[in-house]
Amino acid sequence: MRTLNRIVTTFMVLSLFVSCSSSTDQEKSASKGDKYMSNYAEISLSAPLDELTPDQKKMLPFLIEAAQIVDELYWKQVYGEPGRWEEKVSDPDLKKYLEINYGPWDRLNAFEPFIEGVRKRPEGANFYPVDMQFVKFEELENQAKYDPYTLIRRNEVGGLQVIPYHTAYREKLEQVRDHLFDAAALAEDIQFEQFLRDRGDALLTDKYEESNTIWMQMKENDLDFLVGPIEDTDDRLFFIKRSYQAMVLKKDKEESRKLEKYSLLLPYLQQNLPIDDEYIRETPGQLSDIAVYDVLYCAGKWNAGSKFIALTHPRDPQIQFELGSRRLQFQNVIKAKFEKILKPISELLIDKKQLEYVTADAFAQNTIFYEVGSALGISYTVNEKGTVKSALKEHYTVIEECKNDVLSLFFIDQLHTMGELSQKDIMSNYVTYMADVFRSVRFGITNDQAVANMIRFNYFKEYEAFTRDSRSGRYTVHREKMKEAMMALAHEILMIQATGNYQAAQKLIEEKGFIQEQLLDDLYRLQKIDVPVDVYFNQGVDVLGLAQE
Numbered sequence: 001m002r003t004l005n006r007i008v009t010t011f012m013v014l015s016l017f018v019s020c021s022s023s024t025d026q027e028k029s030a031s032k033g034d035k036y037m038s039n040y041a042e043i044s045l046s047a048p049l050d051e052l053t054p055d056q057k058k059m060l061p062f063l064i065e066a067a068q069i070v071d072e073l074y075w076k077q078v079y080g081e082p083g084r085w086e087e088k089v090s091d092p093d094l095k096k097y098l099e100i101n102y103g104p105w106d107r108l109n110a111f112e113p114f115i116e117g118v119r120k121r122p123e124g125a126n127f128y129p130v131d132m133q134f135v136k137f138e139e140l141e142n143q144a145k146y147d148p149y150t151l152i153r154r155n156e157v158g159g160l161q162v163i164p165y166h167t168a169y170r171e172k173l174e175q176v177r178d179h180l181f182d183a184a185a186l187a188e189d190i191q192f193e194q195f196l197r198d199r200g201d202a203l204l205t206d207k208y209e210e211s212n213t214i215w216m217q218m219k220e221n222d223l224d225f226l227v228g229p230i231e232d233t234d235d236r237l238f239f240i241k242r243s244y245q246a247m248v249l250k251k252d253k254e255e256s257r258k259l260e261k262y263s264l265l266l267p268y269l270q271q272n273l274p275i276d277d278e279y280i281r282e283t284p285g286q287l288s289d290i291a292v293y294d295v296l297y298c299a300g301k302w303n304a305g306s307k308f309i310a311l312t313h314p315r316d317p318q319i320q321f322e323l324g325s326r327r328l329q330f331q332n333v334i335k336a337k338f339e340k341i342l343k344p345i346s347e348l349l350i351d352k353k354q355l356e357y358v359t360a361d362a363f364a365q366n367t368i369f370y371e372v373g374s375a376l377g378i379s380y381t382v383n384e385k386g387t388v389k390s391a392l393k394e395h396y397t398v399i400e401e402c403k404n405d406v407l408s409l410f411f412i413d414q415l416h417t418m419g420e421l422s423q424k425d426i427m428s429n430y431v432t433y434m435a436d437v438f439r440s441v442r443f444g445i446t447n448d449q450a451v452a453n454m455i456r457f458n459y460f461k462e463y464e465a466f467t468r469d470s471r472s473g474r475y476t477v478h479r480e481k482m483k484e485a486m487m488a489l490a491h492e493i494l495m496i497q498a499t500g501n502y503q504a505a506q507k508l509i510e511e512k513g514f515i516q517e518q519l520l521d522d523l524y525r526l527q528k529i530d531v532p533v534d535v536y537f538n539q540g541v542d543v544l545g546l547a548q549e
Contacts, residue, residue, distance in 0.1 A: 032094075033092070033093025033094040033097065034093050036094065036106075036114060037093045037096060038532065039108055039533045040100060040534055040536045041340040041532040042537075043336040043535045043538065044538045045297060045332065045537050045538065045539040045543060045544075046332070046543055046545075047250050047294030047544075049250070049545070052223070052250070055187075056188065056223055059183045060248065060296065060541065060544065060546055061541050062180070062182045062183040062186075063180075063183050063223070063225050063248045064296075064297045066176045066227065066246065067225075067247070067248060067297050067298075068299060069172050069175050069176050069179070070227060070244050070299045071300055072172060073169055073300070074102060074299070074301055075102055075103075076169070077244060078103060078125045078304075085104060088115070089115060094115065096536075100304070100305065101304065103121070104118040105118070107305030108443060108533055123237040124235060124236070124241075125237075125241075127151055127234075127235055128151075132152065132237065137238065140152070140162070144164070146240060147162075147206075148242040149166070150164050150165065150241070151165065151241075164206060165206055165229060166203065173204055174204065176200065176203055176227070177201065177203055178200075180196045180199060180225070180227075181196070183225070189220055191214060191217060191219075191220075196225065198210055199211040199225075202228070203227070206229075208228055208314075209316070209318075209319065212323075213319070215313075215326075216314070216323045216326065222251055223248070223249065223251070224247075224248075224250075225246070225247070226246060226249070228246075229242035230242055230245055230313070231301045231302075233301075233397065233448070239393075243301040244300045244301065245299060245300030245302040246297075246298075247295060247297065247298050247299070248296040248298075249293040249294065249328070250296055252294065255292035255331065256290065256292045259290040259291075259329075262372055262411075263289045263290055265414075266375055267283055269372070269411060270377075273377070273410070273490070273494060274487050274490045274491045275490075275498065279382055279495070279498040281378075281380070281382065289326055290326070290329070291326060291329070292331050293328055293329065293330055294330070294332045295330045295332060295333055295537075296539075297540070303537065306443045306534040307535055307537070308330065309329070309330055309334045310329045310330060310334075310367045310368065310370065312326070312327055313325060313328060317379055321379065325375060327368060327371030327372065327375065329364065329367055329368045331364065333535070335364075336535055337439075337535060338360045338363050340532060340535065341531060341532055341535075342363060342432075342435055342439050345526060345531055346358040346432075346435040348473075348525060348531075349435070349438055349522060349525075349526075351469070351472075351474045351475060351476040352474065353476075354427075354476060357424075357427045357431035357432065358428070358431055358435050361428070362429050362432035363432050365429060369409075369412060369429075370405060372407075372408065373410070373411060374400075374404040376411075377407065377497060378494060378498050382498050383499055388500060392496070392497070392500065392502055393502060395506055397448040398452050398455070398505075398509055399493060399497065400497075401449045401452035402452035402493055403490075403493045405452060405456060406489050406493060408433075409482070412430070413426075413483055413486065426479065430479055434475060437453050438522070438523070438526070441453045441454055441457070441515070441523070442523060442533045452513075454512065454514060455489075455508060455513050458514075459488075459512055460482065460485045460486075460489075463484055463485035465477070465478055465481045465485040465486075466478060468518070473522060473525065493508075496508070
């Protein structure tokens with residue numbers, strides 16, 4: 001617990017320059033809005049649409065309207081009715097920051113309130129009563145309380161009751177379904193039409209298995225739409241409830257085809273993981289693949305705070321076990337983050353002789369290699385402790401993020417061994433990987449990947465995988481030692497997962513998951529030159545150049 005407090009304190013100190021707005025003087029608070037917004041760089045979500053047919057272009061407003069309704073549902077889940085602070089907040093920058101965070105709690109600063117008079121964020125967001133206690137939750141006899149698609153509410157006499165999402169949000173969900181049906185009527189790909197209809201119906205039942213199966217089988221659709229309660233990281237009380245989100249996507253088929261060979265390597269990579277064969281009892285699903293997209297619209301959880309550059313879908317472990325999953329890479333977001341964030345970080349912190357290795361292509365490759373890493377590894381323990389997630393409990397996400405990252409390096413090393421990457425290529429991947437640690441660790445302690453990055457940073461530092469020049473403050477990567485550190489950490493992480501070793505997971509996080517003083521100083525240097533932490537989206541039919549029908 002002492003180490004955890006040190007982690008939280010460190011990140012709060014790092015974010016101090018934007019934490020001073022909780023002043024009793026509203027005018028003073030409002031003047032800090034521009035400092036909050038300096039955390040984010042604005043990017044417009046656009047992409048070439050010329051290759052789309054007229055009907056496909058007509059579909060986009062329907063999908064965007066559906067996503068906008070999903071955005072309203074997400075507000076309800078994590079905060080309440082949107083717009084409740086409109087009259088109390090006059091500073092337009094603070095209003096914008098509130099929209100980015102979906103509430104008055106800063107997602108880059110441990111969910112600290114940034115508006116005067118706001119209470120601490122409830123750990124259970126708005127999925128449970130604010131005063132929800134573990135004992136009361138356990139006493140509730142309705143087993144649907146463990147269902148990720150239910151809310152816990154108080155009844156008329158103060159007792160607890162369980163309400164399914166499709167009941168609580170039915171009116172809005174019916175509107176989403178209607179928009180999906182309107183879009184389906186314009187679909188030229190039969191499977192995409194079937195998916196949109198089935199997903200629309202699934203939103204009214206919370207039964208998503210069939211639509212996930214259809215989605216995994218879709219290959220030729222030009223447009224895509226992800227929607228539903230998928231991510232479960234907003235529930236920091238019991239880590240059960242899933243949040244609503246949506247994305248409108250355009251597939252880049254040519255770039256996706258270039259990545260098909262990586263999917264074919266998954267079984268080989270799984271069998272050659274740096275762990276004894278007795279622990280490898282799973283194989284990646286046969287339909288697992290990789291696809292490249294441009295993001296056209298983003299809503300809900302996926303639009304809150306720091307933005308994804310890639311993700312794995314579906315998240316359901318059973319679907320992944322039976323059918324696999326698809327790794328989605330968002331090329332327009334990747335390019336924007338490289339130019340606005342990763343490039344200036346590298347120019348300040350990476351050794352000048354290695355700056356040539358920091359490239360947008362390597363950043364994109366590492367992103368997809370991370371998603372490959374998420375498809376590898378272990379989902380079920382070998383000692384009857386159940387799933388890795390249930391065994392590791394609250395430490396699962398950090399350990400899983402750490403596994404995904406370190407196995408992306410493992411994949412890079414395997415590609416080099418097979419002759420797929422040259423010496424310069426692998427150095428580009430390694431040095432860009434190192435620069436990306438500085439980028440993602442700035443997301444704050446509420447971001448599990450940032451903690452995972454610190455585990456890798458401190459682990460690799462002990463192995464001397466990189467060194468820091470005290471005069472210039474720049475870092476140099478050493479390839480052979482990087483490989484040695486990667487193999488050691490990958491083995492340790494995989495053993496934790498295979499055995500469901502909760503204590504070992506906790507020990508690793510406590511000993512390695514914090515920022516050391518020297519790195520904190522380097523992050524202050526980034527802060528001084530106003531390198532943004534992440535991006536926010538300017539998006540909609542107007543941005544896409546589509547006339548509103």
